[in-house]
Each structure stands twice: as C-alpha cells, then as structure tokens.
Amino acid sequence: MLGLLGGGVAAFACRTGWRAPDDEPTSRAFAKPPVPGCDQYATGEERWFTTACGQCPAACGVRVRVVEGRAVRVEGDRASPVNQGGIGPRGLASLQALYDPDRITGPLARRGGALVPITWDDAIATLSRALVELRARAPERLLVWSGLERGPVYDLLARFARAFGTPNFVDGAPGRGGVLAQAMDATLGAADAPVYGWDDARYVLSLEAGLVEDSCQSVYFTRVAAARRRGAARAHLVHAGPTFDLCAYDADEYVPIAPGTGGALALGLAGILIARSPDALPPAWCSGCDDLRALVAQFSPARIEQITGITPATLARLADELATIRPAIAIVDDRSLAYSNGLATARAAMALNAVLGAFWAERGGVRAAPPSPLREWPDVELDDVARNGLAHARIDLAGTQPFPRARSIHETLPDAFQDPARRPAIALLHHANPAYARAQPARWRDALARIPLVVSFSPYRDETVDQLAHLVLPDHTYLERSELALPAPAIDRPIVAARVPAIAPLHATRATADVVLAIAKQLGGAVATALPWRTWREATAARLDELPLVADALRTNGHWVGEPIAPAPVDVALPSAWQAPSWDGDPARYPLGLIVYRPLGYAEGSGANQPWLRTLRPRPDATPWSFAARVHPESARGLANDQTITIESPYGSIRATVALDARMVRGYVAVPMGAGHTAFGRFARGFGANVLDLVAPGAASESGASARCTTRVRLIGAAS
Amino acid sequence: MKILIIALVAACSAHTPAPSQPIAFDHALHLRVHLDDRALACTDCHAGAERAAKAGLPAITTCLRCHMRPQGDRPSAKERRVRELAATGGVRWIQVTRNPGHVYFSHRAHVSIAKPKLACDGCHGAVASWTAPPTEPNPSLTSMDACLACHRAHGAPTDCGVCHR
Amino acid sequence: MTRRWGMAIDLDRCTLCGSCTVACRQENNIPTAPADDEHKGALIEWISILWREPEEEGAFPEGMPFPCQHCANAPCVKVCPVGATFKSPEGITMQIWERCIGCRYCMVACPYGRRSFNWDEPQWDGTLAQLLNPDVATRPEGVVEKCTFCHHRIRDVKERAAVEQRELTDEELQRLPACAAACPADAITFGDLDDPDSKVAQLSRSSRRFKLLDHLGTDPSVVYLKRDRR
DSSP states (O other): OHHHHHHHHHHHHHHHOOOOOTTSOGGGOOOOOOOTTTSSOOSOOEEEEEEEOOSSTTOOEEEEEEETTEEEEEEEOTTOTTTTTOOOHHHHTHHHHHSOTTBOOSOEEEETTEEEEOOHHHHHHHHHHHHHHHHHHOGGGEEEEESOOSSHHHHHHHHHHHHHTOSOEEEOOSTTTSHHHHHHHHHHSOOSOEEEOTTTOSEEEEESOOTTTTSTTHHHHHHHHHHTTSSSSOOEEEEEESSOOHHHHHSSEEEEOOTTOHHHHHHHHHHHHHHHOGGGSOTTTEEOHHHHHHHHHTOOHHHHHHHHOOOHHHHHHHHHHHHHSSSEEEEOOTTTTOSTTHHHHHHHHHHHHHHTTTTTOSSSSEEEOOOOOSOOOOOOOOOHHHHHHHTSOOTTOTTSTTOTTOSOOSTTHHHHHHOTTTOOSEEEEESOOHHHHSSSHHHHHHHHTTSSEEEEOOSBOOHHHHHTOSEEOOOOOGGGOOEEEOOOSOSSSOEEEEEOOSSOOSSSOOOHHHHHHHHHHHHOHHHHHHSOOSSHHHHHHHTTTTOHHHHHHHHHHSEEEOOOOOOOOOOEEOOSOOOOOOOBSOTTTOOEEEEEEOOTTTTTTTTTTOHHHHTSOSSTTSOTTOOEEEEOGGGTTTOOTTOEEEEEETTEEEEEEEEEOTTSOTTEEEEESSOOBSSSOTTTBTSSOOGGGTSOOOOOTTTOOOOSSOBEEEEEOSOO | OHHHHHHHHHHHHHTOOOOOOSSOOOHHHHHHOEETTEEOOHHHHSTTTTTSSOOOOOOHHHHHHHHSSOSSSSOOHHHHHHHHHHHTTOOOOOOOSOOOTTBOOOHHIIIIISSSOOOHHHHHOOGGGOSSOOOSOOGGGSOHHHHHHHHHHHTOOOOHHHHBO | OOOOEEEEEETTTOOOOOHHHHHHHHHHTOOOOOSSGGGTTOOOOSSEEEEEOOSSTTSOOEEEEEOOOOOTTOHHHHHOTTSOEEEOTTSOEEEOGGGOOOOOHHHHHOTTOOOEEOOSOOOOOGGGGGGSOTTSOOOOTTOEEOOOSSHHHHHHHHHHHHHTTOOOOHHHHHTOSHHHHHOTTOOEEEEETTSTTSHHHHHTTSTTEEOTTGGGSOOOSEEEEOOOOO
16 A cells, blocks of 8 residues: 555656655655566576585575575485484575675776786786796795685695695684694594584583583584483483573573683583592593593582582582483583683593493494595696695694694694795685684784785675785585585584585685686696596595495485494593683783684674574574673773773774673673674675684694684773 | 546557567467477466466577477478577577466466356457457456455455455 | 363473474564664564573573463463464464554463563565565564564475375374474474374373473463483
C-alpha cells in the first residue's frame, strides 16, 4: 500500500516538476527493494553443489544452492563426518564473502601511490621478472607467507619456496606448527593438534579452551557438546577460565581461574591423582615420570589457590571426579594457549592426560591427529641456486635459540624487515593481513613498507593490500575454487574433502595455485621442473595417484573418511617445568591484565566484511554492534556500564565502552578482536577499535608463538 | 488523487517496448511436430511445469536436441541462430509475464497436484496458434481477481499464505 | 486432517552459537542494519538469542534462540486493522507485507517483541543483492516483518510430496526451517504438534518443557526444554 503510494508520488513529481518542500526527508525517497526471483530470473535452473567450506580450517561439508548462476543458500551436508548437517555462522556467511561488493575485481599494481588495474599477463610477467632477477642474486630474500596450515595449496606454496631456494616460508594458522602442535610433538612426537575423544569421554575438563567458540573445529565441538548432553552416556563438562564465555555457559560447572593458569590447575590435579595411585603413569610408556613427580610436588593445593584462585576444596573435588568418572580428558586449544606460557600449559595439560590414561584409552582419550592420506609429490630436485639459498638462516629465527621448537614465527619478522641484512626483497602474502591482524599493526606497516615488492593474493582490499601491497593477484573465494581440503583435526579418522566451484568466478580473479604454477613456468629451470603440472587440477590429481577409493569417494560424496586410528601403546614424554604467564607493563600504572579474545564468527577480523557475522553478539549477553571491554565491577573502579573509556597499555591506546561483568575474574579486562578495520570494505571499516594496538610485540620464548594475552592496561574514564 | 497516480503509473509502464527475443520462437509450428509417435508437449521445453514451481524457459541444449542437425536440407536462419547462441554462451529468453515479487505461483500445484489437473492452455490461452512469441504480458495471469475467481469456483484454498510470500 | 506446526527448542543441546540467527537472515532476505549509532535498535531479527540473567546470585544465566512463538491465541492478529497478519489454517502467524500499512499496532501487542519494523529501505549493495533467496520476497521500507516458520519451505516440501504422491514424513519436517536445518547442535525440532508420534510432539511432552509467558494465555507453538546441568 505504502509502496504504491510512494512510487506514485515519485512518478507524479517527475511528471509535473513539483518538488517536495525542503523539510521533507527527500533522502527517504521510496524505492522498491530488489525482488528476488522476479527481476532477472527466467529459466528456473536450480543446482546443488556439495563442497567443503573454506571459511575456517574446519572444512565442514556444505551444500550450495545455485539458482540461475547465483549462489543463494549454503547449508550443512548431512553426510559430512565433521559437521553432520549442522553449519556454523561463518559457513552461512560464505555468501557474503563471495558477494562482498568491495571485492577486488582483478589484478592491481601500485602506480604513484594508488592501486590501478592491470592485466593478468602483465601481473604475472611483472612478478616473474622480479623473481627471476632475485633468484639470480639472492633467492633467500624471498619471503613466502601462507596463512593456511595444511592441504595441497599450502604444500604447493611451500614447495615453490623450496624449489626457488628460500628457507623463508612462514605459515600462519595455529593448527600445525602452533603451540599446541609443538606440545604434542614434545609429548607424543606428532606435530599436529590432537584429536580429543569427547565423543566417548564421560568427564571433560576444559582448561580455558574455546571449543564451541573459536577453536579450529567449533562446529564439530558444538555437535559433540550437544550430543553428549542428551542421551544415554552423558559427559560431564567442567570449564575453567577467566571469563564467562560460551564454553563456560555450555559447561555443567564453571570454575573461574586466573588467565593463563590452566597448566597449574592441571599439574595440581595430576599431583593429587599420582599421590592417590602411584602407578597412574606406566613407566614403560612414559619418559620423565620422575621429573613430573618432582614438578607436581611444587604445586601444593595452597600454591594452586594462590596461582589460579581455586580453593583446595574445589581442587580436591575436581580430582575426585577425575579419579572416579572415566574416560576423562583435559582439553586445551588455541584460546588456552594465548599467553606467554602457552607451551608449558599445553604440556601440563598433556601430562594430566597421561595421568588420566587418556593416551592409552580404547575410547574417549587423546590421540595424535590422523596423518593425511594424500600422496606426496615427488621430492624437489634442488639446483645449486636453491641449495645455496636454503643454506641461509631463516630470518624469523625459527628452530634456533631461543625458539628451538618453532616451525615459523611472526613476531620476529618486523625486526628482520627493518634489518637491511635480513630484509626480504619480495614478500608473497597468501591469506595473510599482517598490517591489521598482528600485535602492533603500526609496527608491521612500518616494517612491511621497507620491503621493495609486497605481493598479496587477497581477494579483498584488506589493510595490507590497501596500504602496502605493490602488486595484488586476487584469489577466488572458496565457492569459486577447485581444490582438496584437509580439515583441522576433529574425529579419530583421516578426512579429505573436495572443494568444487559452485559458481563461475564473479570477477577476473585467479586461483592462487594456478598463478603459482604459471609463475614457476616463467621462472623455468629447476623451479619449473619442481612444479611441472600444466594446471592445478593436474597437480591435485597427482596427490590422488593410486588412491582410487579416495578419488571415487571424493567424486561421489565430496569427502573421504578413512579407518579410525588404532589405539597404540604410544610413548609419552612428560614435562619438568611450568611457568606462570608474564604480563608486560608496570602493575602500579597498568593494574589490569588484557585478555584478547576471538569472538565466535568473525575471528581475528577476517569475517569483518560479512555483516551477518556482525549481527552476532561477541558475547551472548552483549548487544550487537557493540565494542565493549568486559571488566568485573570491582576492577572497574567506578566506571559505569556503557561509559566510553580509553584503554591504555605501554604500547598504545584505544577507545571502547565498558561492560561490567560480575562473572569476570577480577584484575583483568577482556576485549574482542576483529574490530577497528581501516580498510577491508564498507562493512568492516569504522566499527570499534583494533585491540591489537594495545598488545605488546614479541614472540613467546621457546615456542615463538604470537601470544596475544601478555599486556597490562589501565582504563581511563572521560573525567580523568 | 489516487486515481490520478495510478493512471500516471499506468501511462509510464505502457511505454515499455515489446521485448525482442533472441529467437522468434514459433509455438504453433513446434506444437505440430511429432517426436517418434507422440506430439511435442509443452513440458518438453518448459520442463519444470509438472515438478517445480517454475515452469522454466529452455536452455539452448534443449533446442540442440532437435536442431543439432538441420531439420531441412540445410540449416534455416533460425537454426543458424541456435548454433550461434550455443557457441556464445546460451540463450537468454526474456520472460514476458512476471508475477509480482510478493506472489508465489506454483506450476506443479496446478498441473500435477490439483484435482482435476489443469491444462496449460486453460491459463495461457491458445498457445498452439502463436506463430510469434508473445509481446505483451498476459493480464489474466497476474490478476488476483482471476486467481481468486478460479480458486473459489473449484474450492481451492484462499488462505493468503497459499499464494503470497 | 488438521495440522499445527510447532517447534521444540532443547536448551540442553543449544550452545548459543547463533547459527540459527544467521541462517534465518540468509533464508529470509533479512536486511542488516549498519553499525552506526543512528541504527541502534533498528536491527531486524526474526530469531535472536534471548539472554536472561539468573534470579539467584551465582546461578547460571539462561540463553535461548527466540523466534516468533506462533501463538494459537495471537495478540498481534487481533489488533491488525487491515488483516495483514493472520493465522494460517496450520497455525502459523503469517504476515503479508504488501498489505501492511506500517501502523505497528502488532508490535505493541506482541508480548514477546518478535516483530520488526523496516525503518529504512533495505540496502543490498552491488553484488550483495545476488545472494537474495528467490523464494522469499524482500520487504520495503515502512512495513512490519516477522518469522514465518519458513512457510515457503513447508509449501515446497508439501508440493514435492504431493507430486511424488506420498505423505509428508516427520523426518523431512524435523529440520525444515532454516534455523533448525543450520543448528550444529540439533537443538531445534520442527513438526506437527497435532501428530502425537512426531518428534516435536514427543519433545513437547518432556518433563523439561516450558513455554514463554504461558500465563498470558497466548498458547505458543514454540516449546522450550529446560537446560539440565549436573
């Protein structure tokens, strides 16, 4: 009704020259919203594609509904072993990642400060020329950075770096090579995140884990959490942590502890359990039993209370429950380990799992992740140039003192970029936006600006592209790509998922893998020999050589699931030390510890261009579109709810509103990541502030991890 | 005032030129054609009519089923056009009659589910006599009065939610 | 054969991930208000997460997915002056956007606050308009909109079954609405409350069942199952 009237008024106005009076809200002139299914649709063609979601490392199976060439629905694939039909908010928002109106529509080059469109031929020729020149001079000066953690595309970039002759291949995601994988390597000799048998465990102790919120497999864990609440064998979930997050809400019991102290809790519980049953640790399979006994002896209930805030009575009760309800496991993930002592905490948690017998349990235990079934490509044949290049030290210092366990490190890179002796000449950035998503973004911008050629493969105009990249070779989004995906560890079976294009590329973008193959061809010689495939499809097919069952399953179901890994009498190495987390800043001036967390959905900011995710609350009791610092009323020192404040650390300051939260641990303030974008499209910009402006730079010792919860801050109200 | 507005809106829309289809399709000719032992049916090309809400307009591959080879001694102009379209990414028919955005019309509900089943020409008119594509929307297909009259006459549901979306 | 569509939401399974709310936006073309101050409170939500603080100190708070309750005795229907909102024969509280005059009496009448008004013309910037679901009409500025239990999906599955000359099965209904289909925790069950054997009817007889503001006599078609912490 209103519609007809409004449209009529507009038509009337245009015919007679009649104008609305000046005080009429002319900007509200009525226009009909697009009418789906009517304006451009004609043939009624509807197709469904089964593919693997690429919005996070979980690689859930999804089905995409495509009507006349438009992707209009994404839903979970019931047959997928990961998500079994459910789907997370990020997966649903895939369509907004695909149809983001601010996507990059083709290759760009920086000319006189601005990014201007160029052709693909020019883009590839420009990059190839620079790489040829660099390889002749100093191949180790190439930095290849992939934000992925596994899978054939990741392998291809690593292979390209190796054949080129640079040791400087950096990866980004926490799954493999991260703190948890390092702890698993130290404990079991298997460098990957573990597989937790929550499906069968009866008692689950979460040590600050973000299982259903920001873990690499949050949809899988959500499914398991729900399944283990109803039904015959109910699992008891206890969550220890500093904030009342979703995992705390979903638990049967929430035990507040000081942040970063989950390891002390694990050692305290291990100590009680060992004292009760001295043969809890089978010496045949455990090395370092005596070290662990000496270590847990240092953690008396009184000391545990001092460190964590848990009373001896609660500690004893938790130990009772762990001793009597089996199978029992302790779970840590990336959120638990975001402190300077992450590696020690993970090793302490694994020590508790050893005491609980979780590594040897038939069911409901903790296992090393199943290995990838894909065939490796044949070894790279290195030429002299590559051999000489690879002989150089890594610029991120990974694998050397003081970071012996690190596979790659981010936090040491800005210093390397500033150092003319180590600075890369070319940086290739794939799924990486360091000018926003790393501690002290200004420091990263300054350091990256010193690299003569920064190349980004991002499909979006993120901060790194917008402010720094000299050359942009935009990738497809996952709904336009064809590749194999290896989901982050979830169930105790190996999984391969096939990603197929649901729609033809929307813009003149190209799959990064194909671009890398084209560049390798241009480089010629040993690099071209190492990457001999004409197309990415051919390279992928080589990974399935002589695996007809896997290939068939991928073709018919979109995924392949292997046999469960058999429980084996694995050898376990136990830790001999644990450190408390360190907090940077003078406690007298900066009284509060800053907990930086990834809210469900928009993660560290990579979902910020998807407005559906912005409508999720960063915490269930928060308002949408809010950017709030959560703090206990007693730690807020008179600040009021919704008051705008400045949060200041020794490294920077940001503005936020206050959210008083009586369930927070006292002495800390929790601020979400993902806000404060200065680029990355219209939906990401202009909302909140980037909490990473506050975070102290620097890599955690030994692990080299980018710990984000390491900094002290103070809250300044408007009056002071 | 309101009548004036509606008249103006009508005046604006009346100036829309007749659509020019990529191929001047002759319904009458095609409906006389026999495949093997039966006449060509509407659903051979509008394949969704019996099983989907949208009857659909045929893809170029549907045309090619018969026109891959010329039907006569040599390809006619229209057959050359079919092959040209097939080589350049398909045919984009222009849908002449469209339901308003708030209306849901289901072909399958009318031609498969309704008892008795409705015949296509009952609503679409004497398609078998069309030698050229329709140029103007068929008003009886987009008038709520026409829908309701038939629904009432046959005891079909008149609940708003059945047709509105 | 009569039907009454209903929904059972098991709060013991729900982890508050919010997938249902995003799935609903995707399925029903719900616009997203921008993040600026002007639009605070203008966010259109057919289903959202309701958060209730506990009455006693130290107890767990309670969160729940919160769609239209599709009351059998719907206060919003009684106040609509133009018949834009009405009860469908199968118990859905429907809303026909084209008939709505934007008076918002229904929003005042709804005790659950489960109706939203389009304060602005919805924005679908550039390529973003391509993801609109062709099965659901978009709404213009100035009308009220609400959850329809994914009425278009019910209609689709009914017609599908009729074409295949078979009865609807409870299995195909259980996760039919977009929120239920997306839920990773399988917490939302949809179906026919009048069919005593349906899963939703079985769940609605659970000892953990409760309905929101039941004392008002609205007779909601959405049944919640209490959280069970041990």
